[in-house]
Amino acid sequence: MCLVIFSTRVLRYTAFVILNEMIFDASSSLNLKNATYLKAVKQHVWQTYRADIEGGDVTTELFLPKKCPDIRAEIVANEPGVFAGFPEAKWLLKKIGVSITKHIKEGRLFKKGDILLVLHGRADRILKAERTLLNLLQRMSGIATATQKMASHLPKTIKLLATRKTFWGLLDKRAVYVGGGATHRLNLSDAAMIKDNHWMLSPLCHFMLDTESTHPSYNDSNLSRFRIKCGMTKGGAGVTRGGIGITNKLKKLRFIEFEMDNLSQVRQFVEFYSHVPAFLRSSKKVAIMLDNFSPTDVKKAVKLLKLLGIWIEVSGGITLQNIKSYAIRGVDAISSGAITTKAPALDLSLQT
Incomplete structure (x- = not known):
């Protein structure tokens, strides 16, 4: 995974509104009037x-x-x-x-x-x-x-989330809500989830916190075009007319989530997050997904992340049999594909 250091000005546009409710739940839109x-x-x-x-x-x-x-x-x-x-x-x-x-x-x-x-x-x-x-x-x-069975093993401070592993899409998501869970993303335009494949395919992997990228599509010309598209000047300050489109898209996002695969990436993220201005940190629209972590490593990650003021989600291999071991203080949400893919009719x- 590569962590991109965005300019302060671009990050400013991700801090749209301060939310007082859980960013992972969009169940209010799952009704027949929508x-x-x-x-x-x-x-x-x-x-x-x-x-x-x-x-x-x-x-x-x-x-x-x-x-x-x-x-x-x-x-x-x-x-x-x-x-x-x-x-x-x-x-x-x-x-x-x-x-x-x-x-x-x-x-x-x-x-x-x-x-x-x-x-x-x-x-x-x-x-x-x-x-x-x-x-x-x-x-x-x-x-x-x-959902109700699995959620009953969690404290009220941790919400059980659906994943996008659904057969009936939004109907499955609403069923999770009825059972006491929350929706997570409704579709690909609803929120941004930055995963390994996004980093691997991005020429901006040059901005890694640990090493330089050898991505074949990276060069100074590509980077300049990307800066213009995002509304950045070469020095990372100022907004151009070219940045309006991406800014409008960012404004509509419910949250931005970064997937982490190991503790090393979490440590990189903590360093990266120190570049983020206070107004973004207080917006409560940034989340971390700890994917396929052991309960022991989740505890270590929470300790590293707890001072950042971001949402922490645990995911990967969560079942009715092991969910209690992931109900760790400091975790905000646990997602499980099993509640939609393995739920019997x-x-x-x-x-x-």
Whole structure:
């Protein structure tokens, strides 16, 4: 990894607003009034439903009367868990003319045998949507349940985060929130996470704190063009018109996070951070990810970083079995891909 020393003037534009809430959570935007989230629901729910009935429902068409009666149907839990997916389910059912007459509160723990939803509508419409509806509720409730189990092992000072290892994108992220976790990045434009590959592919690796870069694309001409793009003069002071575009992008970021792979990189970062002005340090928009650290090394890293006033995230190989050992004082968040990639779909069924 290489750590780039940005100019003080460029860093100034990353200190946009002081946040009083956790930078890693954007769950407030995950609702059906948000156009981006609604698009995700249409993609993962409505398009799935449309694909399922594209050629018709031959079983229903053959064995139910042409004028189907209205019926009552129930979504019943066959195992305990945390209920998630209600707004998405309501949206789907409303589009096909089925109403929900009773439901439990989203985020509530339920036990085996509990009725989660009571539906009312034409029999054929309910049967056609059965599999899509159950898939939605089973997956989101499964993720919420896995999140709640893992989060229960953490103190209130440490938040459990989703990763971008999701199958249903923003729907998975919202399920994590329902289970008591937080979203982390929603997409690649939401926040900046500077990882090994970014450093390795950047000609600015010349600005390493420990050694000079041999990156093939580095030369004085490339560096000058980059300075102009970022709004820097050659001496690192002053802002040019060319810097407006990148400045506007930086202003929209929720946070900037640096991934660290070992204690040596953490020590480099501490030295690098001493070049950052006080207004950026107080903005609380800078974070460090300690990736695949042992609990012992996390403690050492926290000791090095604690005076910087930045967010500290632990990630890499975090499971229900080992999360307690990473609940270390000074850590702000722990992210785990397991809560979305390994969460089993809960066993739910539709009964008429």
